[in-house]
Amino acid sequence: MPLFMDIHIVEDDAFNVIAAREAHHDDLAVQDRYGVRNIKYFLNLPEKKVFCLMEAADKKACVDMHLSAHGIGPCNVIEVSDEIDFRAFLGQGTKNQDDLALTLNGEIDTGYRTLMMVALVDFTGKNGTYFDEVRKLIRQYQGNNINQPNDYIVASFVHASDAIACCLTVSRLLKNVPMNIDYTMAVVTGKPVDETGSDFFGEAKKRLQMLCRLGGNRTVHIDKDTEALLQTNFNKSDTDKGIVKLVSDGDFVLFETLWxxxxxxxSNPDFKIDDLNNLLGLSKAQAYRKIKALTGMSPNELIREMRLRKSLEFLNQKEKTVAEIAYELGFNSPTYFTRVFRKRYEMLPTTFAKLSS
Known part of the structure; x- marks a missing residue:
């Protein structure tokens, strides 16, 4: 049967481990009636959130079971794509005799994970070497590598401290290689099921992608939720101070609008800075200041960088000509696109396309 996971937000201030266990036993008492098998539940007491992992025929069965047991259904239910996907994000873990999820260290598993994404482009044509090095460091810091269909590396960590330590180590590794390697990195903490949406770790993955797509080259973005999970203040070494940017919830609002x-x-060649400022509802000076602070780039530089990064994807896919890519990404001519590409990456678009052949 398919795997499902739900989220419950508890409003009772007295909610504790015992109350969660009793609620789970109520689910077990009626599960057979709805063809549901409760596997285990994840408990985040500080956030007063519970996530139940179940097998069922469909979402309706999961909702009906909870309604029968408690008179109230979950806030949201999503289908987990498969068990491999589940384990990649949440790890092997274990559970106690009452089905409460535990980490491999025996701690109560909150279900929350700190996710790290690395967007890495190697213009030497040796992508595999650095990809392997990064994945090796992820395993060294107790992270799980999550398979991706593109050039992004994504990993999941139980502890935010491991994710931050890994992220900074990866950054130092890449910083010491030639300048013909581009990378952006992001670290975000999120929950497996959001109050809305249908994707596993949907909000966290969306934020990761935005930060990696819009972040400045050789920059690490870390959200405030991750910083808050660290037991001590986040102290960057002198070598990290210039590359690490902390992102607040307010920053994410602007990031999402920009995205x-x-x-x-x-693809609009007539899209200008004034158009962007108007859509953001900011003056020219405000837009420049905020975008520069968030991304390290001016608005003009950000628009050009977004187009160039997208061109790398198209060139890797080898499904479009250089001219088609140029026009699709809003460049006025293939000649201008080639000139801008060469200035940014120190090679021709056709040369880059051959690197991944």
Missing amino acids: KTLNHEI
């Missing part, structure tokens, strides 16, 4: 706007307008 949606630039994705929509990326």
Whole structure:
């Protein structure tokens, strides 16, 4: 049967481990009636959230079971794509006799994970070497590598401290290789099921992608939720201070607006800075200041960088000509695109396309 996971938000201030266990026993008492098998539940007491992992025929069976047991259904239910996907994000783990999820260290598993993403482009044509090195460091810091269909590396960590330590070590590794390697990195903490949506770790993955797509080259973005999980203040070494940026919830609002706007307008050659400022509802000075602080780039530089990064994906896919890519990404001519590409990456677009052949 398919795997499902739900989220419950508890409003009772007295909610504790015992109350969670009793609620789970109520689920077990009626599960057979709805063809559901409860596997285990994850408990985050500080956030007053519970995540139940179940096998069932469909979402409705999961909701009906909870309604029967408690008179109230979950806030949201999602289908987990498969058990491999589940384990990649949440790890092997274990559970106690009452089905409470535990980490491999025997701690109560909150279900929350700190995710790290590395967007890495190697212009030497030796992508595999550095990809392997990064994945090796992820395993060294107790992280799980999550398979991706593109050039992004994504990993999941139980502890935020491991993710931060791994992230900074990877950054130092890549910093010491030739400048013909581009990378952006992001670290975000999130929950397996959001109050809305249908994707496993959907909000966290969306934030990771935005930060890696919009972040400045050789920059690490870390969200405030991850920083808050660290037991001591986040102290960056002198070598890290210039590359690490902390991202607040307010910053994410602007990031999301930028992300949606630039994705929509990326193919429009007439899209100008004034258009972006108007869509953001900011003056020219405000937009420049905020975008520069978030991304390390001016608005003009950000628009150009977004187009160039997208061109790398198209060139890797080898399904479009250089001219088609140029026009699709809003460049006025293939000649101008080639000139801008060469200035940014110190090689021709056709040369880059051959690197991944």
